[in-house]
Amino acid sequence: MSISEYVNGRYDRAMERGVHDRGGWPTDTPIDRREHELADWELRMDAIENVLEQHGVMNTDEMRRGIESMPLAAYEAASYYERWLFTTETILEEKGILAPGEIDARLEA
């Protein structure tokens, strides 16, 4: 069921819902409650985000906005810390701290 079908059907009113705003969506898929080991890059992503916040470079609400701005397909495919990576790059580019594509260019170098 698409988002628009759900919103127009069940709620019977137009409503803007971000990709993250999914409480109450119908699904037949059980919640995956398995624990998993965090990879080194995930721990590092957490640390980078916290350092940026402590230094006043970005705040939690900006970080959330960046995640909410992800295209639906990218949001669905991304893991928790992949979303953190996406928003950190997004917000740092927005602030002019990173140039667009700077990290990708560094990876390819």
Next chain:
Amino acid sequence: MTFAPGDMVRVADRPHTGHHRTPGYLKGKTGRIARVHAAFANPETRAYGADGLPRLPLYLVEFTGGDLWPSAPGRDRVCADLFEHWLEPSA
């Protein structure tokens, strides 16, 4: 603080395309003030780099599961932190 514990409130059902922390499934629904938290920086402006001031009152609002989803058991409760500017008085 406009509301006190026990007050019935309706969550505003207005469109808002920017960042906000009011879940879509609660918009237009009626609940009861369970607790007055305090005033907090506004995430709706802070999300765009502002300081989020002035701070806005935040409440814990309790909803009955069955009021949100017809199939939910009547005993279920859903509690959410909601800012005052999303709440309207409800009889």
